[in-house]
Amino acid sequence: MADYSNYNSWLNESRSRAWSIYQSTPTPTTKSEEWRYTDLSKLFPLENFGLEANPETSTKKPARESLTDPINTAGRVQFTGGLVTNIQLTPAMESQGVGLDSLQNTTHEKHQEIIQANLCSHILPPESGKFQALNAALWTDGIIIYVPKNVRIEMPIRGKHHLVDNNQVVCTRTLIIAEEGSHISYVEEFRSDDFNNKRFVSSAVEIIAQKNATVDFVSVQNLGRGIFFQAAQKSLVHRDASVNTLKVTLGASLSRLDLNTQLLEPGANSKLLGLYFGDENQHFDHNTSQDHLAPHTGSDLLYKGALDGSARAAFRGIIRVGREAQQTDAYQTNRTLLLSDKARADSLPNLEIEADDVRCSHGSTVGQLDPEAVFYLLSRGSSRQQAERLVVLGFLGDVLTRLPRGAFKRVVKNVTDAVEQKLHHG
Amino acid sequence: MSNAPALEIQGLSAKVANEDTSILKDLDLVVEPGQIHAIMGPNGSGKSTLAKVLSGHPSYQVTSGEVLYLGQSILDLEPDERALAGIFMAFQYPVEIPGVSIANFLRTALQARLGHGEELDLFDFQDQLLEAMELLEVEPSFAERPVNDGFSGGEKKRNEILQMAVLRPSLAIMDETDSGLDIDALQVVSKGVNSLHKQNPEMTILLITHYQRILDYIKPDLVHVMVDGKIVRTGGPELALELEKQGYADWKISS
Numbered sequence: 001m002a003d004y005s006n007y008n009s010w011l012n013e014s015r016s017r018a019w020s021i022y023q024s025t026p027t028p029t030t031k032s033e034e035w036r037y038t039d040l041s042k043l044f045p046l047e048n049f050g051l052e053a054n055p056e057t058s059t060k061k062p063a064r065e066s067l068t069d070p071i072n073t074a075g076r077v078q079f080t081g082g083l084v085t086n087i088q089l090t091p092a093m094e095s096q097g098v099g100l101d102s103l104q105n106t107t108h109e110k111h112q113e114i115i116q117a118n119l120c121s122h123i124l125p126p127e128s129g130k131f132q133a134l135n136a137a138l139w140t141d142g143i144i145i146y147v148p149k150n151v152r153i154e155m156p157i158r159g160k161h162h163l164v165d166n167n168q169v170v171c172t173r174t175l176i177i178a179e180e181g182s183h184i185s186y187v188e189e190f191r192s193d194d195f196n197n198k199r200f201v202s203s204a205v206e207i208i209a210q211k212n213a214t215v216d217f218v219s220v221q222n223l224g225r226g227i228f229f230q231a232a233q234k235s236l237v238h239r240d241a242s243v244n245t246l247k248v249t250l251g252a253s254l255s256r257l258d259l260n261t262q263l264l265e266p267g268a269n270s271k272l273l274g275l276y277f278g279d280e281n282q283h284f285d286h287n288t289s290q291d292h293l294a295p296h297t298g299s300d301l302l303y304k305g306a307l308d309g310s311a312r313a314a315f316r317g318i319i320r321v322g323r324e325a326q327q328t329d330a331y332q333t334n335r336t337l338l339l340s341d342k343a344r345a346d347s348l349p350n351l352e353i354e355a356d357d358v359r360c361s362h363g364s365t366v367g368q369l370d371p372e373a374v375f376y377l378l379s380r381g382s383s384r385q386q387a388e389r390l391v392v393l394g395f396l397g398d399v400l401t402r403l404p405r406g407a408f409k410r411v412v413k414n415v416t417d418a419v420e421q422k423l424h425h426g
Numbered sequence: 427m428s429n430a431p432a433l434e435i436q437g438l439s440a441k442v443a444n445e446d447t448s449i450l451k452d453l454d455l456v457v458e459p460g461q462i463h464a465i466m467g468p469n470g471s472g473k474s475t476l477a478k479v480l481s482g483h484p485s486y487q488v489t490s491g492e493v494l495y496l497g498q499s500i501l502d503l504e505p506d507e508r509a510l511a512g513i514f515m516a517f518q519y520p521v522e523i524p525g526v527s528i529a530n531f532l533r534t535a536l537q538a539r540l541g542h543g544e545e546l547d548l549f550d551f552q553d554q555l556l557e558a559m560e561l562l563e564v565e566p567s568f569a570e571r572p573v574n575d576g577f578s579g580g581e582k583k584r585n586e587i588l589q590m591a592v593l594r595p596s597l598a599i600m601d602e603t604d605s606g607l608d609i610d611a612l613q614v615v616s617k618g619v620n621s622l623h624k625q626n627p628e629m630t631i632l633l634i635t636h637y638q639r640i641l642d643y644i645k646p647d648l649v650h651v652m653v654d655g656k657i658v659r660t661g662g663p664e665l666a667l668e669l670e671k672q673g674y675a676d677w678k679i680s681s
Contacts, residue, residue, distance in 0.1 A: 376520070381538045382535055394523055
């Protein structure tokens with residue numbers, strides 16, 4: 001291994017390595033099982049973006065402020081056009097040694113050290129796939145959240161991603177390291193206007209929860225039309241630790257999520273929640289995997305969505321239980337409501353179980369609104385439109401009720417409002 | 427209009443949409459405002475079909491006849507229009523609506539009763555809801571539970587009467603509200619209905635039931651026997667006791 005005493009040269013080296021992997025990795029086609037429902041060559045040919053190595057990064061350090069009005073918030077991060085432009089932390093977070101820093105422009109030695117030990121390497125390496133390599137090569141900035149041992153932060157850090165007009169390609173990364181016995185919550189939101197020309201937004205998330213740590217991570221994607229949003233996330237969950245995630249997909253024209261959670265040691269647990277609402281010609285593709293690699297581990301996935309217009313959603317999920325992972329509890333449920341004749345959902349849950357003493361189940365349903373539920377509401381005086389909205393909101397809201405209460409109140413409201421707004425447009 | 431019966435059914439025939447066989451056959455019934463009428467009959471006599479036709483369920487089709495509510499035909503009204511006009515059906519099998527709380531469900535229903543631009547007074551609503559929950563002897567947290575989701579049979583039926591208490595209909599059709607209730611729940615539900623009727627003596631109730639039992643608690647003005655899609659006999663409360671003793675067997679033969 002080379003000695004990367006200089007952080008920037010390490011970053012450059014990491015990116016160029018990823019770029020060469022990107023170039024030598026073929027673009028996935030519908031012939032591959034993991035991409036069978038999404039034809040990139042038709043929807044978003046990558047060639048059109050004129051991708052080139054060595055992205056334009058900034059050397060400008062983000063503005064740093066103390067967060068003095070922390071209403072239900074432990075910290076804030078602002079991303080503008082793929083660059084971290086503003087970071088705010090409460091004094092309490094600072095004094096407990098919680099790190100919230102730019103990946104590109106950190107001068108904090110310890111953060112640099114952690115980043116070099118973890119970023120784009122053993123968690124989500126560029127070898128994981130074409131897009132994982134693409135993000136590792138082209139990310140312009142991102143954040144590291146570092147939570148020291150036994151520091152427990154109840155209220156979430158909030159990240160906001162905004163695009164600016166001239167961004168055609170925006171790749172960012174998130175690295176969350178929760179040390180033993182710590183607890184952190186992160187809520188990120190992607191928003192933008194609609195665009196006439198096609199754009200590519202990519203997010204890569206790497207999470208490590210050490211022994212007895214908890215990471216709760218909510219990601220809300222409400223980008224404008226014209227965007228191909230691609231996100232990959234991988235979590236390493238150690239002994240008695242939990243990583244719980246909610247992925248909300250409302251926006252963009254095409255969204256592809258690759259989500260993997262690795263339950264590495266006994267007691268490791270992961271809840272994977274998903275909520276999506278597609279309309280017009282939106283296309284959402286979810287690809288998830290729950291890997292049980294030790295006994296007494298648990299995972300529970302619930303993805304629920306509704307599709308209107310000619311929207312399409314695909315879900316492909318797999319639970320893998322290794323031979324040594326006895327006494328595993330693993331569940332996987334995908335349910336989609338079709339609100340129009342032209343909407344379509346494909347669901348492909350899978351189990352690969354090598355252990356013999358496990359409790360696993362998987363199931364998926366694709367169905368229409370329950371006419372009896374709608375009639376029930378009509379018979380109480382609600383209009384058909386109100387009745388249908390309420391049933392859809394209830395169906396999707398079920399996912400939100402599974403979030404820990406308190407800390408996520410605001411995001412639950414934001415998501416409910418956003419879904420409601422989409423329902424009103426329908 | 428003030429002299430019109432609460433409900434007047436004239437020669438009503440109805441069938442399941444897309445099927446041929448009639449379930450209601452030339453049925454006649456008149457219920458005066460404020461009265462409580464029981465409709466009893468064996469399984470398959472068409473009692474529940476009558477309730478569903480009156481509430482406008484899309485699975486049923488009226489082939490002939492007329493239904494007047496306070497003198498006005500309701501057959502062309504949508505189910506929500508009937509509800510807004512004051513008709514309420516307590517379901518035999520209340521539907522589960524996951525993720526929608528009872529409070530939200532009722533708030534939406536009450537909001538629909540207001541004019542455009544009018545907002546429901548949430549304090550009044552809360553008071554009404556609490557009062558109704560007290561009446562039905564359920565915990566205040568009941569309203570936060572998703573509608574009928576995971577409810578016991580008794581909870582589902584209490585929820586129906588709770589809705590009736592909040593929505594204050596002028597015509598309540600209770601479709602086998604007593605089925606699946608233990609005696610305690612039956613008493614609570616009956617007490618609720620009686621109390622609502624006392625508060626609003628103008629409320630008309632059509633009580634559809636298979637068993638005489640509920641009539642020990644809710645006293646009907648008239649009892650109708652329904653067999654094979656029509657009313658075959660009408661009498662006072664004593665008719666229910668007679669039926670309880672003799673069963674419906676004789677009626678089937680005579681029809």
